[in-house]
Amino acid sequence: MTKEAIDRLVSHNIRPSAQRISIMEYLLTHRTHPTVDTIYNDLVCKMPTLSKTTIYNTLKLLEEHDAIIELTIDKKTAHYDGMTAPHSHFMCKSCGKIIDMPLQKVDQNQTSHDFTIDEAEVYYKGYCCDCMAKRC
Amino acid sequence: MTKEAIDRLVSHNIRPSAQRISIMEYLLTHRTHPTVDTIYNDLVCKMPTLSKTTIYNTLKLLEEHDAIIELTIDKKTAHYDGMTAPHSHFMCKSCGKIIDMPLQKVDQNQTSHDFTIDEAEVYYKGYCCDCMAKRC
DNA sequence: ATACGTTTTTGAAATCGTTACAAAATTAAT
DNA sequence: ATTAATTTTGTAACGATTTCAAAAACGTAT
Numbered sequence: 001m002t003k004e005a006i007d008r009l010v011s012h013n014i015r016p017s018a019q020r021i022s023i024m025e026y027l028l029t030h031r032t033h034p035t036v037d038t039i040y041n042d043l044v045c046k047m048p049t050l051s052k053t054t055i056y057n058t059l060k061l062l063e064e065h066d067a068i069i070e071l072t073i074d075k076k077t078a079h080y081d082g083m084t085a086p087h088s089h090f091m092c093k094s095c096g097k098i099i100d101m102p103l104q105k106v107d108q109n110q111t112s113h114d115f116t117i118d119e120a121e122v123y124y125k126g127y128c129c130d131c132m133a134k135r136c
Numbered sequence: 137m138t139k140e141a142i143d144r145l146v147s148h149n150i151r152p153s154a155q156r157i158s159i160m161e162y163l164l165t166h167r168t169h170p171t172v173d174t175i176y177n178d179l180v181c182k183m184p185t186l187s188k189t190t191i192y193n194t195l196k197l198l199e200e201h202d203a204i205i206e207l208t209i210d211k212k213t214a215h216y217d218g219m220t221a222p223h224s225h226f227m228c229k230s231c232g233k234i235i236d237m238p239l240q241k242v243d244q245n246q247t248s249h250d251f252t253i254d255e256a257e258v259y260y261k262g263y264c265c266d267c268m269a270k271r272c
Numbered sequence: 273a274t275a276c277g278t279t280t281t282t283g284a285a286a287t288c289g290t291t292a293c294a295a296a297a298t299t300a301a302t
Numbered sequence: 303a304t305t306a307a308t309t310t311t312g313t314a315a316c317g318a319t320t321t322c323a324a325a326a327a328c329g330t331a332t
Contacts, residue, residue, distance in 0.1 A: 017280065017327085036318080051282045056319065058281095072211045076290095077318065090251055099250060114235060115226055117262040125255040132252065153298090153309065172289080187311045192290065212319095213289065 001025055008082075012065040022047060023058045027068055027082030033089070033098040035077045073098060073123045090124040094131035137161055144218075148201040158183060159194045163204055163218030169225070169234040171213045209234065209259045226260040230267035 005025035009016045022043055026034070034042075036055050044050050059080055062068040071079040073091045079098060081089075088101040104122045141161035145152045158179055162170070170178075172191050180186050195216055198204040207215040209227045215234060217225075224237040240258045 015279080015328095019281070049282075053283070053320085054281055072208060075208050075214070078211070090253065092251065113265060115228065115262055115264045116268065117226065117260045119261040121259045121261075123257045123259070124253045125257075126251055126253040128251045129249060151299095151308080155310070185311075189291085189312070190310055193310080 001029055004028055008067055009062075012062075012067040014061060014065055014067060019047070019050065019054050020058050020062075022050075023055065024062065024067070024082070027062075027080060031083065031100070033071060033079040033081050035079055037077075039080070071098065072121075073125075088122040088124065090126065092128035092131055093125050094127055097128055097130075099128065137165055140164055144203055145198075148198075148203040150197060150201055150203060155183070155186065155190050156194050156198075158186075159191060160198065160203070160218070163198075163216060167219065167236070169207060169215040169217050171215055173213075175216070207234065208257075209261075224258040224260065226262065228264035228267055229261050230263055233264055233266075235264065 002021060002025055005021050005028055006016045008024055008028070009020055014020060023039060026039055026043060030042075032038075036052065036059065039059075040050065040052050040055050043055075059068065059070070059078075063070045063080075066084065069081040069084055071081055071089060073079065073089050074096065083100070086103045088104050090099045090101050091097070092099075101122075101124060138157060138161055141157050141164055142152045144160055144164070145156055150156060159175060162175055162179060166178075168174075172188065172195065175195075176186065176188050176191050179191075195204065195206070195214075199206045199216075202220065205217040205220055207217055207225060209215065209225050210232065219236070222239045224240050226235045226237050227233070228235075237258075237260060
């Protein structure tokens, strides 16, 4: 999986440092849409000198190079997704869990004199089955 | 327009205090998707004792009672919309301006064992004509 | 290999939107 | 008019993110 991480970095013109590989690999193997804190807490054991600033820097770099996606579905904290193929997301309003959804087709080619669209995101919110079972 | 503001409050079971009426009226007459700061700066002239905390409290209250909509299209700051009829939004990545869009139909009745959807939002991003003219 | 310049990482401090809290002011009820 | 409940206010706290400059790691040319 390390190879895939390096490939993803290199193919997006990002130099593969040890920290960048770790973070990229983390996102490729964890499909949980983690936050900066989650990534930091999970990686710092194996990489004791890791800094949270490096996580911020790296995620921003990866996102700017379209190697990952930044999700803004959660008002409080950014979440990150290593799966860049188009898809949508659902967030549970009770527990905060984010679940992948099949792509809802969105017409991005709307013509207008007022603007040009180059991104469209669909965010769903509701309650996941676990939270519903607990009647939250 | 003050009457419309009071009506909107009362019909959503919110007591119409002077501050709440002002804020509600502001959102009904300004279709600019303002932030807390914008609302505060525009209203404090007429209401010198107004507190920014009151704006925060009131907007949260209005949103919880579905009298207004909170937009999370802007990662940095919440924007608010007094138009509650279903529609989508476009944000210019250069100047931050938010523009109303016709509703893109989104299927909220997707059946799943994993969750129940009760909200869906579509956010578009790109560049507005003004910023494109300035080749930003 | 070594020295030099560039890139990357790091940790501390600053920033900024938002929330918590408790006191003051206003409004409603008896 | 008193008392209780609600609303507003200002200050302080909070937490995610950014800034910044120094330290470390890396790449390259000699």
